[in-house]
Amino acid sequence: xxxxxxxxxxxxxxxxxxxxxxxxxxxxxxxxxxxxxxxxxxxxxxxxxxxxxxxxxxxxxxxxxxxxxxxxxxxxxxxxxxxxxxxxxxxxxxxxxxxxxxxxxxxxxxxx
Amino acid sequence: xxxxxxxxxxxxxxxxxxxxxxxxxxxxxxxxxxxxxxxxxxxxxxxxxxxxxxxxxxxxxxxxxxxxxxxxxxxxxxxxxxxxxxxxxxxxxxxxxxxxxxxxxxxxxxxxxx
Numbered sequence: 262x263x264x265x266x267x268x269x270x271x272x273x274x275x276x277x278x279x280x281x282x283x284x285x286x287x288x289x290x291x292x293x294x295x296x297x298x299x300x301x302x303x304x305x306x307x308x309x310x311x312x313x314x315x316x317x318x319x320x321x322x323x324x325x326x327x328x329x330x331x332x333x334x335x336x337x338x339x340x341x342x343x344x345x346x347x348x349x350x351x352x353x354x355x356x357x358x359x360x361x362x363x364x365x366x367x368x369x370x371x372x373x
Numbered sequence: 374x375x376x377x378x379x380x381x382x383x384x385x386x387x388x389x390x391x392x393x394x395x396x397x398x399x400x401x402x403x404x405x406x407x408x409x410x411x412x413x414x415x416x417x418x419x420x421x422x423x424x425x426x427x428x429x430x431x432x433x434x435x436x437x438x439x440x441x442x443x444x445x446x447x448x449x450x451x452x453x454x455x456x457x458x459x460x461x462x463x464x465x466x467x468x469x470x471x472x473x474x475x476x477x478x479x480x481x482x483x484x485x486x487x
Contacts, residue, residue, distance in 0.1 A: 267415075293474050295474070295475075297478075302480075303480055303481075304377070304379075304464050304478035304479050304480045304481050305416065305464070305478045306478065307475055307476075307477070310474065310475070350415055350416065354474065359404070359406070359421055359428070359429070359468070360406065360418040360421055360429060360432070361406075361408075361416075361418065361476060362418065363408075363415040363416045363417070364415055365414065365415045366414070366415050
């Protein structure tokens with residue numbers, strides 16, 4: 262119940278295309294869902310986050326779509342650029358705690 | 374405003390030695406989290422500390438691993454008698470307050486056990 266499942270494991274997109282990464286969770290006590298971006302040799306950096314009381318959040322080219330009934334959320338990267346090539350992690354945090362539970366990660370490659 | 378700092382960035386140890394990983398949180402942050410990332414895997418929570426207190430250590434292996442966050446100085450993750458399976462990237466994150474949502478990650482320490 263503590264797991265967050267992420268797919269796909271890897272994704273290749275052409276420049277200008279839309280990248281979509283999906284995550285699913287079981288525990289309805291999760292109340293905060295961030296996405297992190299990680300470049301090789303670096304630490305994860307917060308990209309965008311959402312709470313379950315909204316269905317969508319957009320920041321620039323990045324959008325989170327949240328489906329509370331399906332217990333799923335996704336990251337959409339519009340107009341994908343080669344500089345977006347990185348590993349993306351979804352995560353979730355319990356209402357009562359502070360630790361983040363991470364998905365397995367998606368390695369995104371954007372071809373020029 | 375400096376970010377989360379970790380050192381060393383790379384650490385090589387032989388089996389049976391001790392590894393000490395240090396983390397200095399962002400200025401004004403009093404909460405520290407340690408995560409471990411095995412090759413090709415996601416990050417796994419290990420421990421959550423406040424100054425002089427361990428709040429949640431449910432992700433820490435029962436043996437050989439310990440963590441502290443003293444009143445003065447950085448947080449330390451200590452691994453005794455390292456084994457090859459301890460080879461991983463260890464990340465520290467900090468946040469300014471309890472239940473603060475955003476955790477800011479450091480660059481990590483890559484531990485290699487020979």
